[in-house]
Amino acid sequence: MFPELETQRLRLREIRLQDAEAIYSCFSHEQVTRYYGQDTLTSPEQARRFIELFANNYAEQRGIRWGIERKDRQGLIGTIGYNAWSPRHRRAEIGYELHPDFWRQGYASEAASAILAYGFQELGLIRIGAVVFIENQASHALLAKLGFEAEGTLRQYIYQNGTAHDTRVYSLLQG
Numbered sequence: 001m002f003p004e005l006e007t008q009r010l011r012l013r014e015i016r017l018q019d020a021e022a023i024y025s026c027f028s029h030e031q032v033t034r035y036y037g038q039d040t041l042t043s044p045e046q047a048r049r050f051i052e053l054f055a056n057n058y059a060e061q062r063g064i065r066w067g068i069e070r071k072d073r074q075g076l077i078g079t080i081g082y083n084a085w086s087p088r089h090r091r092a093e094i095g096y097e098l099h100p101d102f103w104r105q106g107y108a109s110e111a112a113s114a115i116l117a118y119g120f121q122e123l124g125l126i127r128i129g130a131v132v133f134i135e136n137q138a139s140h141a142l143l144a145k146l147g148f149e150a151e152g153t154l155r156q157y158i159y160q161n162g163t164a165h166d167t168r169v170y171s172l173l174q175g
Contacts, residue, residue, distance in 0.1 A: 005114045012066035015051050022076040023047040026099045035136040037158045061087055068111050077102045080111045091127040108142055120174045130170040148172045
């Protein structure tokens with residue numbers, strides 16, 4: 001059973017195939033994917049494959065990805081979750097993105113706070129990491145607000161759009 005989470009304004013729920021249009025709408029924006037480490041989506045079929053990947057990662061305990069939906073309106077405004085989930089080592093990496101129409105409204109912070117609590121309390125994680133493009137100032141600010149600590153730089157760590165990008169590594173430890 002996929003875990004649903006609720007916050008004051010948001011519902012975090014399983015991403016379903018009928019969400020393909022919303023996923024495509026989000027991931028077809030170059031300003032969303034420029035720091036994501038994936039190419040910008042160019043077709044709704046690619047969005048359906050993303051959804052299948054999220055479902056497979058959850059089934060195989062490699063990741064968990066929630067769709068972010070406002071309580072007052074149906075339809076996803078983004079996704080958030082854990083990548084590189086290792087139950088054995090009790091760690092995972094957080095990742096998130098929102099459609100640009102919903103930036104700077106506190107939704108990412110609200111959703112992240114909910115899944116951080118879930119990760120430590122329900123998944124038994126002791127470490128939650130993040131890998132962020134050096135240029136992604138909004139993500140650096142969000143992680144600092146959430147209590148993450150910068151650990152260092154991974155030089156030329158993500159290759160995207162023909163360019164190698166440096167990233168900063170963050171962690172938040174249980175306790």
